[in-house]
Amino acid sequence: MRMPIVDDAAKVLADPTAYADETRLHTALAHLRADNPVSLVRAPDYQPFWAITKHADVMAVERANRLFTNWPRPVLMTSASDEMQQAVGIRTLIHMDDPQHRVVRAIAADWFGPKSMKAMGFRIEELAKRYVDKMRDAGGQCDFVQEVSAHFPLYVIMSLLGVPESDFPRMLKLTQELVGSDDDELKRSTPADETMNSLLEMFAYFQDLTARWRENPTGDLGSVIANARIDGEPLSDVDTMSYYAIIATAGHDTTSSSIAGGMRALVEHADQRNLLRDNPELMPQATEEIIRWVTPVKAFMRTAAQDTTVNGVPIAAGDSLLLSYASANRDEEVFADPFRFDIEREANKHVAFGYGVHFCLGAGLARMEIGKFFAELLPRLQSIELDGAPELTATTFVGGLKHLPVRYSLT
Template identity: 80%
Template sequence: MSMPIVDDAANVLADPTAYADETRLHTALTTLRAEAPVSRVDVPGYKPFWAITKHADVMAIERANRTFTNWPRPVLMTAESDEIQAAMGVRTLIHMDDPRHRIMRSIAADWFSPKAMRAMGVRIDDLVKRYVDKMRDTGGECDFVREVAVNYPLYVIMSLLGVPESDFPLMLKLTQEMFGSDDDELKRSTQSDETMNALLEMFAYFQTLTVARRENPTDDLASTIANATIDGEPLSDIDTMSYYAIIATAGHDTTSSSISGGLRALIENPDQLGRLRDNLDLMPQATEEIIRWVTPVKAFMRTAAEDTTVGGVPIAAGDSLLLSYVSANRDEDAFDDPFRFDIEREPNKHVAFGFGVHFCLGAALARMEIGKFFAELLPRLTSIELDGEPELTATTFAGGLKHLPIRYSVT
């Protein structure tokens, strides 16, 4: 059994600005995988945690969901934010462990089933055409993130929920304020309690929606959540609001990051762009590579339920562990030439959707949205290039590009 390792390189995982500087981030993570794959992080403002950077270790922890629990710290936040969220009683699916997690997950599962995805596919076909047409009509220049990527998946998930289109901009604003709380451009305020106010505002919105759906149920996901029961009892207010919040935020932000990051990767790798445009049958593999490459959810946290070891390093009961998906998806032992964007990469056992009991509920929907968008865009694309410097969101949880200026020609 080796001794615990402290490596300063691991401090980048608690630095939101590192995720906006890919060279800095990946240099540190490459060092950690080679020299300190299980490393202790103790920096001001955060409760200490272990940084887990190897693919095999991340997978082992994901499998052992009784030894490593999601509750009480599923996401890396400042110590102050940890306390504020705990006081609010937020309990989304990512906060829960079995058996409660399994029961709660089943409430919305049918909405993301293969049958439901086939029905959604028709609607998504219409949407992707609308947004590619919009690109054609904007005159050949746009900030792809702001004008296309954030809006298309937002429309999909909000329509699924049953949120009226007039309220889509509000949902986008609140999501960006929550997920962009560490980014100077996107955050609502420098104060942690102000950041939580974005969540409270979203809760208030969905409280009103819940009342409406309980009085007059409709054929949407909001009605399913509002009228769900467990052992004959309706969900508590906090469980209902938390359920809406995770679907409404994660359901579009991560997909928009994948689409915009995927387009950037194709622009910067024109050989891959050409191969995919010439053979759209490669879209399933390309979609997986885009998701691996972008890794929109950067990390999740786990808490050790008992004394154990990871990679030969002793972990005490109660210790927190950060599972670095970004690092695992560039692990040299898991992927051949991991810093090469390869639309035909097989196998591609990325962990961008997690693994095990907490595998992303909306993975099939995200894959379909990404694949259908590029299947519509690429045959109509006659030229494309960057028209400025791409900008990434500062974050420690979820995010991607916040600006992608492009110049293009679409028929």
């Protein structure tokens, strides 16, 4: 067995600013994959955790969902935030393990299945055209994130939930505050001990909607969740609000980041943009490469249920492990030339949606939104270039570009 290794390079995984500096981040992750793929991290303000950086090790942990549990620490947060989350009692799908996870996930599963996705396809095409038209009407330049990619998937997921359109701006603000809580520009302007306020405000908002949906059920997903029963009993208020929160945030920000990051990649790799424009049948492959390239969910956490090993390194029961998707999706042993953006990449085994029982519930929807947006945009795009420096969100969980200024010609 290997002895536990502490590699200071792994501290980047607990540094939100590292994710806003791709060169710094990937230099550290490449070193870890090569030299210390399982490294113990002790960082200020965080409980210790093991950094898992190789694709094979991430997959092994994902497969062993009984040995490595989501509860009680599914996301890397500071010790103070861990305590506040537990005090609030948040229990989203990413906090749950089987059998509870399987039963609760089933409430919304059909809404993200092939039949529902097919029915939603035409509506998503209409929305894609609306937002490409908005780009055209902007006069040839815009901040693609702030004016397009932050809004298109928000409209899709909020419409699916049944949130009134008049409340979309409020939901955009809250979701950005939640996933951007480590970013000086995006975070809520409150003292550090009030970082849960955005989540509590979202809970309060959906609590009011829940009362209405229970009194007058509708055909929306939000109403289905509000009126769901398990073993004849309704979900608790906390579980109900947590369900809305995970769908509202995960269904919006991850897809927004993927579309924005995909746009940047296609701007900076004109050969790939032209190839995709001239060969639209490559869109499914291009979509997977965009998702791998961006990896909007940077990492998830797991907790060892018993003493075990990962890649020969002893892991004690109760230890936390960070599964670095950002690293796994650049693993040289899995992806040929992993730092090349290649829309023709074959057998793209990225882990951006996770793997196993916790595979992303909305993966099909995300793929559809990305594919249909670029299918609408590229045939109409005559030219495009950066109009300023792209800016990335500081985060340790979910994120991507927060600004992408572009100049273009569009029909």
